[in-house]
Every structure is written in structure tokens, then in C-alpha cells.
Amino acid sequence: MxxxxxxxxxxxxxxxxxxxxxxxxxxxxxxxxxxxxxxxxxxxxxxxxxxxxxxxxxxxxxxxxxxxxxxxxxxxxxxxxDVVNGFRDRPAGSLRLNVPVSAARLVLPAIVPPFLEAYPDIRLEVITEESFVDVLAAGCDAGIRYDERLEQDMIAIPIGPRIQRFATAASPVYLDRHGRPQHPSELLGHACLLGRFASGALTTPWEFERDGEVVRVEPSGPLIVRVGGATDLTVDAAISGTGIICVFEDWLRPHFDSGALEPILEPWWQRFSGPFLYYPGRRLVPAPLRAFIDFVKASAKQA
Structure with a gap:
């Protein structure tokens, strides 16, 4: 045939x-x-x-x-x-990355523009997806995920901030009206803005930690959005005074700086390790991906 x-x-x-x-x-x-x-x-x-x-x-x-x-x-x-690419003066070709929306928003903006400037013959395509996927089956060269969602046969290198935190916040108007929680358990008496993963599971319980004490709460509230693409709607709702939000600190930082949102329970914010760039270890690394890996590693050393 x-x-x-x-x-x-x-x-x-x-x-x-x-x-x-x-x-x-x-x-x-x-x-x-x-x-x-x-x-x-x-x-x-x-x-x-x-x-x-x-x-x-x-x-x-x-x-x-x-x-x-x-x-x-x-x-x-x-x-x-792509082996032939190794004989070129500059790597060329396409690079497809599968990443969560949080990485596209919080990690890649500091990396992508200088990378594309350094490698003008590489065409980068970024696909955002919240669920963990087989990057090869999805037609991608590599992905970005957190360590608890990495498979054993993957090679992973750190990318972006190494320590991150989930932050809780609300608008000053909401907090003036409903009070400022001093302990995570008090969130049960507040309107909280929740997310739902593609699997259908909610982003609860919210987990907090202070001086070795871990507290998990199951808040409820008037708004539930799909994690990733609709997170900005939750942020806008929090700014408008609808309720309390819990999301990446870096996502909310501009609104903290402007005063649109006020941090709450900050001593309880839980820290976790940053994301990883991962790719299959059982195949040759294409030249565009190798260039991206080397660029990420060099950027980490300079940081």
C-alpha cells in the first residue's frame, strides 16, 4: 500500500x-x-x-x-x-508548547519575547490546556506543568519562579462591608469565588499553612468558573466586590499594587514549588526545543 x-x-x-x-x-x-x-x-x-x-x-x-x-x-x-538542523548556524523550525493558562500568563511573558528575538528562524506555538496531556499525542514538543503532575518518563527542568504562593484577597469595599477574616476558618462565613477544573472537580478545599499548622476549608459562594480561561472573570468579580478570591499571588500582584484588591490572611498563604518545562525522554530533542531548553537554563542562571 x-x-x-x-x-x-x-x-x-x-x-x-x-x-x-x-x-x-x-x-x-x-x-x-x-x-x-x-x-x-x-x-x-x-x-x-x-x-x-x-x-x-x-x-x-x-x-x-x-x-x-x-x-x-x-x-x-x-x-x-530535525537532526539536519544541528548543522545550521541558527536553529529553525516550529516549536509547540502545551501549557496551563497560568504559565502562559505568569511564566512565558518574561521568556518568549527575548527567545524569539534570539532565534528569529523559530516559530513558536503555545497551546493552553489545564489537563495533563501526552505531549507527543497532542502534537506538541514539550509542556509546562507542576511537579505533582509530571510522569516518570519525562525529563523536567525548572522554568519561571521557583517558589510561588496562593493568595487570598478581596476588594476593600467588600471587606469594609463584611469584615476582614483573621483565620482561614472564618472564610466559611464569606462569599468565596471558586474554580472548577476540566475534570469537574472544584478548586477546594482551600489550604493554608502557618507555623506548621495546616488548615483546609471548604468555602462556598456565588460564582464558579472554569480554571484557566475564565480566571480573569473571577478577578474582575473580586475587584467589583462580589467576594473573596484565591489564586496565584503573581496573578493578583498588579491589583495589590493598585489597591483594587486587598490581601487577606497573608501569614497563612501556602508556598509551593514553581513549574517545570517537561518533554519525553525517549526521543531525540528537536533543535528548536533544544534551543528553548538552553535559553531557559541560561535565563535561570542570570536571574
């Missing part, structure tokens, strides 16, 4: 993007080109790979099976071809 590698790449682009137009935007080609490539592939294989309607393009069972095996295989092919 003779199958064109370009047609396989087209299939993967459409499957990952969820449509021909979306795949075209992601791959830099046209929707008609991808559609024709998929038709050729289906004809060569003798099976339908997508169920197409006017509103959606969804892989069939055969398509899902092919994508599951093909995605990592094509990544390995790209990695093998």
Missing part, C-alpha cells in the same frame, strides 16, 4: 484542529488542499476517516485509531529529520 506522507500530515492536521478550515489555519495550507489530501488517503486505505457534516468533522473509529498511532510516529519522523 502506497500512502503519501503529505496526506498523512494533512489527516493529522484536520483531526487535531477539528475541521478543514481550522486545520488549514494551523498548518498554513488551504482547506481545499487538506480535503483533497484526506480523500486520497481514504481512497488508498479503503476506509472513511472522518464523519463530515455541515457543522463538524469528527474522526471515525478508524480515524481515531490511525491518529492515536500516527501522531507520535510523525513526530518521531520530524525529530529524525
Amino acid at each position: 502506497k500512502v503519501d506522507l503529505g496526506d498523512l500530515n494533512a489527516f493529522v492536521a484536520v483531526a487535531r484542529a477539528g475541521g478543514f478550515r481550522e486545520g488549514a489555519r494551523a498548518s498554513g495550507s488551504s482547506a481545499s488542499f487538506l480535503s483533497e489530501a484526506v480523500r486520497r488517503l481514504e481512497a488508498a486505505l479503503g476506509v472513511r476517516l472522518f464523519n463530515r457534516t455541515t457543522r463538524s468533522v469528527v474522526p471515525t473509529e478508524a480515524g481515531k485509531g490511525l491518529l492515536e498511532r500516527l501522531g507520535p510516529a510523525l513526530t518521531e519522523v520530524e525529530s529524525a529529520l
Whole structure:
């Protein structure tokens, strides 16, 4: 059976993007080109790979099976071809990172602009996702996560701040009206703004620690948002006086500085280790990723 590698790449682009137009935007080609490539592939294989309607393009069972095996295989092919990149004066190519929204907001802004200035031939794509994913299966080269969510076969290097804290805060107007909690247990009598992970679990209990004492509380309140993309809505609600928020300290720092939010229970804020850049240890490291790793390590030494 003779199958064109370009047609396989087209299939993967459409499957990952969820449509021909979306795949075209992601791959830099046209929707008609991808559609024709998929038709050729289906004809060569003798099976339908997508169920197409006017509103959606969804892989069939055969398509899902092919994508599951093909995605990592094509990544390995790209990695093998990337060996040639090592003979260039400057690394070139694409680098895809899978990161949580918090990393895209709090970690990458200090790294990405100088990295792209140092490596103008590298095209960086950042995909935000809160759940832990297989970076190869997702078509990514590396990801950023916290150590408790790293798998054993991953190589991990520190990226960004090494110590972070969760901060609790509310607007001065809210605190003037409802009082300022002096102990975490008092949060049970307040309106608290909560998050929900993609898994469906709430971001509770809220955990606090002081002088070796750990306190966990299960607050409730009028607003629940999806962790990551909707966190700014929670921040805006807190600023407006809706209730008390608990999120990364660095996320709230600008609002502390402006006075829009007031820190509460700061002696109880729990510290935790910062995030890691992780990538599979069982494959060759593509030149763009190697450049990014070296840049992150050099930046950490200079900090």
C-alpha cells in the first residue's frame, strides 16, 4: 500500500484542529488542499476517516485509531529529520508548547519575547490546556506543568519562579462591608469565588499553612468558573466586590499594587514549588526545543 506522507500530515492536521478550515489555519495550507489530501488517503486505505457534516468533522473509529498511532510516529519522523538542523548556524523550525493558562500568563511573558528575538528562524506555538496531556499525542514538543503532575518518563527542568504562593484577597469595599477574616476558618462565613477544573472537580478545599499548622476549608459562594480561561472573570468579580478570591499571588500582584484588591490572611498563604518545562525522554530533542531548553537554563542562571 502506497500512502503519501503529505496526506498523512494533512489527516493529522484536520483531526487535531477539528475541521478543514481550522486545520488549514494551523498548518498554513488551504482547506481545499487538506480535503483533497484526506480523500486520497481514504481512497488508498479503503476506509472513511472522518464523519463530515455541515457543522463538524469528527474522526471515525478508524480515524481515531490511525491518529492515536500516527501522531507520535510523525513526530518521531520530524525529530529524525530535525537532526539536519544541528548543522545550521541558527536553529529553525516550529516549536509547540502545551501549557496551563497560568504559565502562559505568569511564566512565558518574561521568556518568549527575548527567545524569539534570539532565534528569529523559530516559530513558536503555545497551546493552553489545564489537563495533563501526552505531549507527543497532542502534537506538541514539550509542556509546562507542576511537579505533582509530571510522569516518570519525562525529563523536567525548572522554568519561571521557583517558589510561588496562593493568595487570598478581596476588594476593600467588600471587606469594609463584611469584615476582614483573621483565620482561614472564618472564610466559611464569606462569599468565596471558586474554580472548577476540566475534570469537574472544584478548586477546594482551600489550604493554608502557618507555623506548621495546616488548615483546609471548604468555602462556598456565588460564582464558579472554569480554571484557566475564565480566571480573569473571577478577578474582575473580586475587584467589583462580589467576594473573596484565591489564586496565584503573581496573578493578583498588579491589583495589590493598585489597591483594587486587598490581601487577606497573608501569614497563612501556602508556598509551593514553581513549574517545570517537561518533554519525553525517549526521543531525540528537536533543535528548536533544544534551543528553548538552553535559553531557559541560561535565563535561570542570570536571574
